[in-house]
Amino acid sequence: MDTVVVKFGGTSLATEKERKEAISHIGALRAEGKKVIAVVSAMGRKGSPYATDTLISLLKKDCDLATLDLLMSCGEVISACVLADSLVQQGIDAVALNSLQAGIVTDGVFGSADIFDIDTKRIKMELHENKVVVVTGFQGVTVRNDITTLGRGGSDTSAVVIGGFMDAExxxxxxxxxxxxxxxxxxxxxxxxxKEIDINLMYDLSRWGVGVVHPRAIAAAKNYTLDLFIRSTFDKGQGTRVVKDLKMKGPVGAGIIKNCGIFDVGRADKLIIDGEKKRAVRPVPDSGYSLLTVVFGEYNREEIREALGTLPVKAELFTSESCAHIFVETSQVESLANDLYDRLFE
Structure with a gap:
């Protein structure tokens, strides 16, 4: 049987009703003869009792990073246990595994670790016994058996890397x-x-504000031969398929980063506009400004500027090889977004 990895975020697991929707997708895949690994995030969002941000609030801001990672990992453990038990209650045999049990090995960077190996023997054993294997996302264990977390969006990355190591379809x-x-x-x-999007263009969109999947997960997916889908827990559609080497020409999509500023590039900057002059984008709380980025396929800078035409609002425009970055007052973002949609995507 082919192996499939499914990842459920906090909003897909927050209540019994939502967990039943998640279980229906697992059941449908098993009915197709698939072996299923479910990777889970902490339940709910900020304010929910087991959400990651809620757990973080229990410690002081200057706490030990190893202690913080150990605490943050608890939300996914709770999710894995609850989902595994819910599956069993629905007649589907399941087992919950934390990152140590699942053999997920990370480097020692607390708060932003990378997975560099997975000992898949336990996962394969449980799948062989026809169980759904529910694995904690967002975390791993160092060679010293310290718990490390992968940073924001880490469960997306966990799912992709587990899929790669398991040769999932x-x-x-x-x-x-x-x-x-x-x-x-x-x-x-x-x-x-x-319906589908090229993986490199999806990476650009995820970097520039499209938050449905983390850019580290897209970068990881480039290393494996597997199909990647971004779907809704709450309907049966196939969602968007992320494809390697898909030819897409012209405007593809747009992302938005709110409350940010544009700066000269420093050593610590990671989000950089690679235009004629490199500029860094940094979060600035309550700045009143946003960055709207339109991603293009197979367009040069001249074609990008021609496609954009005259903007309906006062804004600063930066172009790179595949993107148009528009720095604009947040109050004008909705008007700009609707104008660009009508002219570029309708």
Whole structure:
């Protein structure tokens, strides 16, 4: 039987009703003859009792990083146990594994670790016994058996890397939206969802504000031969398929980063506009400014500028090889997003 990895985020696990939706997807895959590994995030969002941000609030800001990682890992352990028990209650044999039990080995960078090896023997044994294997996302164990976390969006990365080490046929990232939208539907309600997208363009979108999947997960997926889907827990659609070497020309989609600023590049900067002059993008709480980035396939800078035309709002424009970055007052973002959608994507 082929192996499939599914990942469920906090909003997909927060209540019994939502967990039943998640279980229905697992059941459907098993009915197709698939072996299923489920990777889970902590339940709920900020304010929920077991959400990662809630756990962080229990410690002081200057606490020991190893202690913080150990605490943060608890949310996923709770999720794994609850989902495994829920599966059993629905007649589906399941087992919950933490990162040590699952053999997930990371480096020693607390708060932003990378997975460099997985001893898959335990996972394979449980799958051989026809169980759904529920694994804690977002974390791993160093060679010294210290718990480390992977940073924000780490459960997405866990799912992809587990899928790679298990030679899975596909990884399905389940969220609360039905795939990757051309632009944020909260700003443009009529925005369409993509059936498929090239993996490199998806990486650009995820870096520049499309939050349905973390860019580290997309980068990891480039290393493996598996199908990657971004889907909704709450409908049966196949969502958006992320494809290698898919030819896409012209405007593909747009991402938005709110409350940010543009700066000269420093050593610590990671989010950099690689234009004629490199500029760094950094979070600035309550700055009143946002960055709207349109990602293009197979367009040069001149074609990008021509496609954008005259912007309807006062803004600063930066272009790179595949992106147009528009720095604009946050109050103008919705108007700009709707204008660009009508002209570029309709």
């Amino acid at each position: 596909s990884v399905h990232i389940f969220t609360d939206v039905p795939g990757v939208a051309v632009i944020d539907p909260r700003l443009v309600p009529k925005a369409k969802y993509m």
